[in-house]
Amino acid sequence: MTLPQSESKLDRVSEALEAKLERFEAMVAKIGSRHGLQPVDRDLLVQEVRIRLWRSLREREKIAGVSASYMYRTAMSAAVDLIRRRRAKGGDATISVDESGPVPAGRRDAADEGVQRAELERALGDAVDELIESRRAVVRMHLAGYDRSEIASLLGWSEAKTRNLLYRGLDDLRAELTRRGMGPEGEET
Amino acid sequence: MKDEQLREAYARIVEERAPTDRASCPAPEALVALVERDGPEAERLRTLDHVMACASCRPELELLRTAEKAASPTSGPAVPRYAMAAGIALALIGGTLWFLVSPGAAPVYRDGASDASELVEPLGAVASPPSRLLWRSVEDAVRYEVELLESDGTLLFRSTTTDTVLDVASGHEWAESAEYRWRVEAVLLGGATESVGVGTFSVGEP
Numbered sequence: 001m002t003l004p005q006s007e008s009k010l011d012r013v014s015e016a017l018e019a020k021l022e023r024f025e026a027m028v029a030k031i032g033s034r035h036g037l038q039p040v041d042r043d044l045l046v047q048e049v050r051i052r053l054w055r056s057l058r059e060r061e062k063i064a065g066v067s068a069s070y071m072y073r074t075a076m077s078a079a080v081d082l083i084r085r086r087r088a089k090g091g092d093a094t095i096s097v098d099e100s101g102p103v104p105a106g107r108r109d110a111a112d113e114g115v116q117r118a119e120l121e122r123a124l125g126d127a128v129d130e131l132i133e134s135r136r137a138v139v140r141m142h143l144a145g146y147d148r149s150e151i152a153s154l155l156g157w158s159e160a161k162t163r164n165l166l167y168r169g170l171d172d173l174r175a176e177l178t179r180r181g182m183g184p185e186g187e188e189t
Numbered sequence: 190m191k192d193e194q195l196r197e198a199y200a201r202i203v204e205e206r207a208p209t210d211r212a213s214c215p216a217p218e219a220l221v222a223l224v225e226r227d228g229p230e231a232e233r234l235r236t237l238d239h240v241m242a243c244a245s246c247r248p249e250l251e252l253l254r255t256a257e258k259a260a261s262p263t264s265g266p267a268v269p270r271y272a273m274a275a276g277i278a279l280a281l282i283g284g285t286l287w288f289l290v291s292p293g294a295a296p297v298y299r300d301g302a303s304d305a306s307e308l309v310e311p312l313g314a315v316a317s318p319p320s321r322l323l324w325r326s327v328e329d330a331v332r333y334e335v336e337l338l339e340s341d342g343t344l345l346f347r348s349t350t351t352d353t354v355l356d357v358a359s360g361h362e363w364a365e366s367a368e369y370r371w372r373v374e375a376v377l378l379g380g381a382t383e384s385v386g387v388g389t390f391s392v393g394e395p
Contacts, residue, residue, distance in 0.1 A: 037252060133231075144196075
């Protein structure tokens with residue numbers, strides 16, 4: 001009977017595929033969680049890579065022999081295609097990240113607190129926009145919650161260069177906020 | 190102004206400024222270039238500047254960063270076994286020799302041992318100046334603390350990263366045949382530390 005044979009072959013290919021994906025899936029779960037990626041988006045990425053490997057290779061030996069660089073290219077192109085599809089759909093929120101903020105304006109807040117909040121947001125937005133380019137992106141990353149090592153890693157900078165540009169940028173930012181009436185108070189950055 | 194206040198305000202700004210269409214957003218290829226640190230720095234900074242101010246682009250960057258790190262051969266046990274074995278052997282030999290001849294005190298680790306089991310490169314004699322330090326990931330590590338020292342124990346730099354690779358400044362001048370020592374320590378969830386390894390290398394002919 002041919003059916004059991006093909007089923008058996010299919011099983012072996014599936015096993016090879018899942019074995020190859022096991023580490024990747026675990027890493028996506030671990031790293032994606034750390035990066036605030038939603039579980040559904042992590043699953044989408046793994047599924048996209050699974051489909052690509054299956055379509056391209058279809059044989060146990062080929063799947064088992066996939067090199068690290070092939071896996072890397074497959075994962076990156078799968079991520080890019082997910083992004084393209086999302087954009088083509090008009091930007092529906094299939095990819096999202098867990099944010100520590102923003103903190104919604106509490107209903108208990110007094111009206112004047114809401115006004116102060118709005119003033120701070122306006123001043124902060126304008127002050128960041130006015131930073132010089134080399135410091136602005138770094139300050140934005142800091143404000144978005146990234147730590148120095150992540151900034152250095154993404155930009156390929158040394159720790160010293162990152163620290164230097166970040167602190168200069170934050171100094172500029174605070175000076176600009178002070179100039180706009182949002183004076184220093186509380187602890188320093 | 191507290192950092193936390195600024196971050197909360199910034200998060201609200203980004204949310205409120207979310208683009209209604211994506212015409213002004215960088216192409217996915219620009220995001221890939223950013224993640225892979227490919228292309229002129231000025232361009233990557235412009236892309237990053239947009240991404241960090243765009244509620245739509247930032248999740249896309251995180252998707253790419255996740256894909257990049259998850260598929261990277263340095264992020265898990267997918268490093269070829271022969272490379273790992275060679276790395277372990279070189280690191281062990283180099284590390285052992287170093288600590289036998291080193292005049293300084295050996296570093297003390299949590300378990301009191303100096304093991305070099307997870308360092309990948311550079312190790313031993315390398316022909317050209319290293320552009321990066323590379324090691325294998327440690328389960329539950331949240332960041333790595335890396336030190337590069339000269340043979341007399343002088344600290345060249347200390348850095349912290351969440352990655353398993355650390356770029357070395359291209360402008361650094363390496364002394365020919367001099368021996369360098371580097372060590373990596375993983376900081377685990379909960380704050381405990383674990384030695385990733387200690388290795389030595391020299392640039393040029395030994």
